[in-house]
Amino acid sequence: MMLAGCSSPPSQWTQPPMAVPFQPTIQQQIQLARIDQLLRRDDLDGNTLAQIYYERGLLHDSLGLRDLARLDFNQSLSLKPDQPDVFNILGVYFTQSAHFDAAYEAFDSTLELNIRHPFAQRNRGIALYYGGRYDLASEDLNAHYQQDINDPYRVIWLYLVELEVDEQQALDKLRQRYAAADKQDWGWHIVRLYLGEISEREFLGQITTESEDNEVLAERLTEAYFYMGKVYHHNKDYASALMLYKLALSGNVYEFVEHRFATLELSRLTAEARRETPMIPAEDEDS
Incomplete structure (x- = not known):
């Protein structure tokens, strides 16, 4: 079992498998240029501007330019404050920077605006996990898991939370959830690794x-x-x-x-x- 104790890095890690890092594509750069041109116009209403800033924020985010993305998302929100997707991604940013109270508030706002938002409950659960609030994190992530028991990443994050509370019980529940799933997604290989099957x-x-x-x-x-x-x-x-x-x-x-x-x-x-x-x-x- 990988969780049986500490170990030294395996010898094969001296040359670990790696991919060519993602680079900005021509399409992304062209899209950024077009958005910048649009923002120079003076005939756009507030809702349209909010959408444009949001789309540019997503582009900046996909390029790893998160400070620029956050500025765009905040600008979008100032123009149109009822955007659950914007609150959700800002909550992720707050989690990344360990501002957990702000993250909880952002995800709460997302769910108030859209109770069926596909990611906010998971993201709030992850924020609660990093904030050390394991009981609340487990509630969110378990509810998220129940919506799709065949999603391996829902199982993995729930396991990581439960691991902080009771290691053996977490492993037992991981086995049960693995057995109940259809195991079609590639991510189930990660679960198999955690279970010691590979x-x-x-x-x-x-x-x-x-x-x-x-x-x-x-x-x-x-x-x-x-x-x-x-x-x-x-x-x-x-x-x-x-x-x-x-x-x-x-x-x-x-x-x-x-x-x-x-x-x-x-x-x-x-x-x-x-x-x-x-x-x-x-x-x-x-x-």
């Missing part, structure tokens, strides 16, 4: 051989390295977790939650490691 070598080997192009490879490796990092982090193997979180960031898959929260995990990991080993020098954070 080794890390087999897991990474499947990704490299079964990914049909670089885009799929980058996306799957982002997920793989993040969720592997979570296990090593939990086991206080900080060196291995640090490397895995950095690998999760390496593909520039900015829109994936695993990329979004890898930077937050790095900050948390560094703080935890320094508390347990006070002599860790400051520069190790960026090594």
Whole structure:
């Protein structure tokens, strides 16, 4: 079992599988230029401007330009304050920066405007998890899981929350949810890894051989390295977790939650490691 204890990084990680990092596409750059031209017009009403700022924010976000994206989302919201999608993504940004109370408020606003929003409850659950409010996080993520028991990522995040409360019970529930699912989605391989049904070598080997192009490879490796990092982090193997979180960031898959929260995990990991080993020098954070 991966959770049986700390371990040194496997030898195959000396040359871990990697994808060519995502780069801005011509289409994205053209779309940004067109939006900038639109914003120079003086005949647009408030609702139209709000939509344009929102779309530019999404573009900036997809390129990893999150400060610019946040400015666009705030501008959109100032023009049209009843936008659940904008509150939702701002809540994710607040979570990334560890401003958890602001994140909870943003997700609450999303759900007040659209109780059926597809991501706000999950995102609020994740924010509650990072804020250390595990009971409330479990409520949100369990309700989200019940809406689709065949989604492996709902199972994984619920497991990560339950792992903080009772490790053995979390593993038992993970097995039960795995058994109840149709297991069609690729993400179930992550669950199989957590259950010890496949080794890390087999897991990474499947990704490299079964990914049909670089885009799929980058996306799957982002997920793989993040969720592997979570296990090593939990086991206080900080060196291995640090490397895995950095690998999760390496593909520039900015829109994936695993990329979004890898930077937050790095900050948390560094703080935890320094508390347990006070002599860790400051520069190790960026090594």
